[in-house]
Amino acid sequence: MSAILEADTLLAVDVGTVNTRVSLFDVVDGRYRMVATGRASSTAGAPLFDVREGMHVALDEVSEITGRPFFDETEALVIPTTASGAGVDAFVSTASAGPHVRTVLVGLMPGVSMESARRLASSTYLHVVDEIGLMDGRREEALVDAMIAAKPDLILMVGGTDSGATASVLRQIETVSLVTSLLPTVQRPALVFAGNTSLGAAVMEHFQDTSAVAVVPNIRPELEHEELGPARLKLAEIVNQLRSQRIAGFNELNGWSGGYMMLTADAFGRVVRYLSQVYDPDKGVLGIDVGASHVTVAAAFDGVLNNKVHSDLGLGISLPGLLRYASVSDVTRWLPSETTEAEVRDYMFNKAIYPGTVPTELSDLHIEYALLRELVRAGISHSRGDWAEGAKSELMPPLEPIIATGGAIARAPRPGYAALALLDAVQPRGISTLVLDPYNLIPAVGAAASLLPMITVQVLESGSFVSLGTVVSPVGRGRAGKPVLRIRIDPESGGEPIEGIIRHGQLVLLPLRQGEHARMTLRPEKGIDVGFGGRGKAGALRVAGGALGVIIDARGRPIELSKDPDRRRELNQKWLYDIGAMVRSDS
Amino acid sequence: MIANHLPRVRQILPIAKVQRERKLEGPGVLTVRVREKVQSTDVIAEVQPQPRHHFLDLASALGVPDTEAARLLRVDLGSNVEAGQVLAGPAGIARRTIRAPANGKVLSLSRGRVLFEAREEAHAIHAGVPGEVVGSDGASSVTISAVGALIQGAWGNGRRGWGVLRDVGESRSARLEPSELDMILRGAVVLVGVVDNPKSLQQATEIPIRGLVCGSMASELIPIALHMTYPILLTEGFGATPMNSPSYELLSTNAGREASLEASLLGPYEPQLPEILVPLPATQDLKSPERIMQLQPGVRVRALRAPHTGAVGKLLHLMPGVELFPSGILARSAMVDLEGIGSVAIPLSNMEVLA
Numbered sequence: 001m002s003a004i005l006e007a008d009t010l011l012a013v014d015v016g017t018v019n020t021r022v023s024l025f026d027v028v029d030g031r032y033r034m035v036a037t038g039r040a041s042s043t044a045g046a047p048l049f050d051v052r053e054g055m056h057v058a059l060d061e062v063s064e065i066t067g068r069p070f071f072d073e074t075e076a077l078v079i080p081t082t083a084s085g086a087g088v089d090a091f092v093s094t095a096s097a098g099p100h101v102r103t104v105l106v107g108l109m110p111g112v113s114m115e116s117a118r119r120l121a122s123s124t125y126l127h128v129v130d131e132i133g134l135m136d137g138r139r140e141e142a143l144v145d146a147m148i149a150a151k152p153d154l155i156l157m158v159g160g161t162d163s164g165a166t167a168s169v170l171r172q173i174e175t176v177s178l179v180t181s182l183l184p185t186v187q188r189p190a191l192v193f194a195g196n197t198s199l200g201a202a203v204m205e206h207f208q209d210t211s212a213v214a215v216v217p218n219i220r221p222e223l224e225h226e227e228l229g230p231a232r233l234k235l236a237e238i239v240n241q242l243r244s245q246r247i248a249g250f251n252e253l254n255g256w257s258g259g260y261m262m263l264t265a266d267a268f269g270r271v272v273r274y275l276s277q278v279y280d281p282d283k284g285v286l287g288i289d290v291g292a293s294h295v296t297v298a299a300a301f302d303g304v305l306n307n308k309v310h311s312d313l314g315l316g317i318s319l320p321g322l323l324r325y326a327s328v329s330d331v332t333r334w335l336p337s338e339t340t341e342a343e344v345r346d347y348m349f350n351k352a353i354y355p356g357t358v359p360t361e362l363s364d365l366h367i368e369y370a371l372l373r374e375l376v377r378a379g380i381s382h383s384r385g386d387w388a389e390g391a392k393s394e395l396m397p398p399l400e401p402i403i404a405t406g407g408a409i410a411r412a413p414r415p416g417y418a419a420l421a422l423l424d425a426v427q428p429r430g431i432s433t434l435v436l437d438p439y440n441l442i443p444a445v446g447a448a449a450s451l452l453p454m455i456t457v458q459v460l461e462s463g464s465f466v467s468l469g470t471v472v473s474p475v476g477r478g479r480a481g482k483p484v485l486r487i488r489i490d491p492e493s494g495g496e497p498i499e500g501i502i503r504h505g506q507l508v509l510l511p512l513r514q515g516e517h518a519r520m521t522l523r524p525e526k527g528i529d530v531g532f533g534g535r536g537k538a539g540a541l542r543v544a545g546g547a548l549g550v551i552i553d554a555r556g557r558p559i560e561l562s563k564d565p566d567r568r569r570e571l572n573q574k575w576l577y578d579i580g581a582m583v584r585s586d587s
Numbered sequence: 588m589i590a591n592h593l594p595r596v597r598q599i600l601p602i603a604k605v606q607r608e609r610k611l612e613g614p615g616v617l618t619v620r621v622r623e624k625v626q627s628t629d630v631i632a633e634v635q636p637q638p639r640h641h642f643l644d645l646a647s648a649l650g651v652p653d654t655e656a657a658r659l660l661r662v663d664l665g666s667n668v669e670a671g672q673v674l675a676g677p678a679g680i681a682r683r684t685i686r687a688p689a690n691g692k693v694l695s696l697s698r699g700r701v702l703f704e705a706r707e708e709a710h711a712i713h714a715g716v717p718g719e720v721v722g723s724d725g726a727s728s729v730t731i732s733a734v735g736a737l738i739q740g741a742w743g744n745g746r747r748g749w750g751v752l753r754d755v756g757e758s759r760s761a762r763l764e765p766s767e768l769d770m771i772l773r774g775a776v777v778l779v780g781v782v783d784n785p786k787s788l789q790q791a792t793e794i795p796i797r798g799l800v801c802g803s804m805a806s807e808l809i810p811i812a813l814h815m816t817y818p819i820l821l822t823e824g825f826g827a828t829p830m831n832s833p834s835y836e837l838l839s840t841n842a843g844r845e846a847s848l849e850a851s852l853l854g855p856y857e858p859q860l861p862e863i864l865v866p867l868p869a870t871q872d873l874k875s876p877e878r879i880m881q882l883q884p885g886v887r888v889r890a891l892r893a894p895h896t897g898a899v900g901k902l903l904h905l906m907p908g909v910e911l912f913p914s915g916i917l918a919r920s921a922m923v924d925l926e927g928i929g930s931v932a933i934p935l936s937n938m939e940v941l942a
Contacts, residue, residue, distance in 0.1 A: 040592065046857060053879070061591050098856070139642075141639070144640050182704075345807060346805070346825040346826040349742075353741050357891050358892075358936055360894070361913055364892070364914060365916065
């Protein structure tokens, strides 16, 4: 969407697997603000397979709150706003709901074109069901049968730099062409060729009698250069088309969005990249979205984004997928009370059946947050290899801020639950800020960014996002109880300064309310790095307060949990108290 | 008051009219017509499994140039051939020939190679439910209308089957012990409360039973359950939760009747929930079950989460604002009178409406 609009009100709809969220933005005191949100169960899946029902229920909620009708008597969305205040000036929509797009990757070399294809596929809602490269040991007929058996919705063909291989690419294309000719017309997959640009015409010729093929710029034009952007746009279009074929209502949403309905992950990534351009260029921005069906990890360093959608991870239908990355004991190690592995496993599979349910018992809440930790850990560990910074280091690269969203994070009963889960899972180092997006506004502002450029920054700076606080995570060897850091916080409001010594193993909250600022001075011990340019280096900076104030996490990096289950549970419980997630009356 | 919330709906109906679509997964032939009456065991289609393909290099096997291969081909492209039939040749002094590796057909010839499609034995698709064929596209799908007691479940192992329903434990919380599975249950659909012993699942294969309907199952048995050849359907989910009382009452009172099981796999985009249909004669002009229902006073609901997982009751009223729960979660809730428990607040998202 390129045209910049003059618009006061914006309506944004995000269709997730479990929830459909609607957000209304309006200009208040010259700045965009989120004025109301509504949420309803998504109806993209069974039994309705029609997103409109869920969207209307969520919109009714917003209408009730604001008194603003959105539809006319013909059930058409009113754009622009009428003199009587009905409708909106602009509309954007995003979606992550929809069946997996079964994808076969066809390329040449495992570490080159296939690697880029894998990265491309994992940046959006594709589910790779088979990969066929030059080194594939299967016979040609076995490849043909495998591709047919895979029942792909999409075959993504890559390979060859722009001045590179042609014959081997065309051999692969021939196999795909044969497969499509063997399939009945209605079962033929969408075809995308993103390989050697000089082969575009030849590729189209191969498929002229069977299927249409989209030829997009090479994702690996040179050996050392990867260009995923144009192919990603085409894939987004195909994902939307496939969803529209299977689920009613997407066409309508797309129409209201001017034909630019975005994938939620793309909109999320867009915001993370934008923030990396406006925040400290020496630090990256990390965005984590834990949905029911996907975990999206977006990391951007000075405008270079790596966005990864993990379709086999999520806190709902995809939750059992976590067992491919982590064991049940990896989950139970974060629990503050004794829970059997069988209970946790049953919990995981029940949550997959009933993804929209919420934990009402404290023990269930703890299981849910333990699962959240492992989902985030798995998502990050399988993304980090492609990050522009810190890909090979055991420690996280410096991050500012870390933004998290998703149902479980958004409904944390106390901010401490979300903060501790993020600290345990991400284990940031140095100085960072934890920010929550409780209303899931990031996709909305990401989708609206090109239409209303000011909305992103103005909404991000509004109170719609919750800053949990500034986090200081000293790194270095230490023994439990040994001082690692002296800290002094001088509130700008002129209150009493706070001073203290932080010891290894401590998790400490220092008061600094949301909206307040202070000068924070850190004097680490020799061998301890707090992010001021090396071990033992002291420094001061201006920090903002948050829901939890300033969080000092001196538990070490990586956090080493006790092997003794009783001791480990005690510590997990202590940390929950230390960070204010639990209070004495909870136990 | 009606909640601004779309609840899950689960059908537990003493009698309902349902339509079930049978789609062919591959090329095949439909063997029934619209308005035809069918029984569960009737074959409604024959489906060709996905064929296997072979490249046969005629030129090199016959020792001729690529361009000569076409001349030596003895069968027409696309025509059916039998296993062992000569496809090409003879050629050369040794009068070499190429024979069909299986029943099938030659699809194409290019650069001296033929692409051969081996045809596998067709397999039958059964109606699975007794009823009437009410729709068909004439090529790949058939819709059957059936009447009976309908019980939707929570999880299935992806199989379909039918047999006479037998209540083994005679209680909705009874555990299935391997020793209870004897030859009297051969061909039966077994009704039980809880399964937590892998030996029970394996023993059931040996009898064999035709299906297993239980309240819940230990999740560690999932890999075994997915390998069983008979359908397994859970009404509640995983763990040791007894079967919900309306499902158990309906199933146990229908013990002795034939039941059809569609133990569909879990997935939000799967067209059908797992379900059991106990066919009954249609007594009146029945409507199809409601797919959307409102949360409002008087509706029957079932709790989906602890502390009252599986309990069933009547919604008393929707609570204003949000309710605080022991976990600290705030949620829009309803007051529900649960059978045997009394009035409790349950988050709207933690209940489903029983149709």
